[in-house]
Amino acid sequence: xxxxxxxxxxxxxxxxxxxxxxxxxxxxxxxxxxxxxxxxxxxxxxxxxxxxxxxxxxxxxxxxxxxxxxxxxxxxxxxxxxxxxxxxxxxxxxxxxxxxxxxx
Numbered sequence: 001x002x003x004x005x006x007x008x009x010x011x012x013x014x015x016x017x018x019x020x021x022x023x024x025x026x027x028x029x030x031x032x033x034x035x036x037x038x039x040x041x042x043x044x045x046x047x048x049x050x051x052x053x054x055x056x057x058x059x060x061x062x063x064x065x066x067x068x069x070x071x072x073x074x075x076x077x078x079x080x081x082x083x084x085x086x087x088x089x090x091x092x093x094x095x096x097x098x099x100x101x102x103x104x
Contacts, residue, residue, distance in 0.1 A: 008089075011082045014058035019043065020051050024074070027061065031073035058082070 014020055022041055026032060038048045052072060055061035059078035063070050 008085055010058045011085055014055050014060050020055055027074045031071050034070045
């Protein structure tokens with residue numbers, strides 16, 4: 001059984017790799033075929049597949065098959081969920097009245 005934290009971690013895993021960030025940048029221009037994504041990133045087919053699985057598992061990217069090719073695009077609902085998750089995890093639940101000293 002997967003915990004809520006394991007599911008949430010998929011979003012951050014998707015965003016913590018330079019190649020995956022480059023893929024997201026390419027997808028900002030619209031849906032792309034795997035063959036189009038592969039070349040500029042200097043990735044093998046298996047390397048691209050690995051990164052796309054992580055991006056799709058996070059919900060930030062969705063895919064569709066067209067013949068033997070897979071096409072990828074950004075998911076607006078996945079993006080919204082990722083933004084909400086970041087806000088939730090970084091918003092204090094209580095107002096701090098006195099400043100907390102920095103960690104040493």
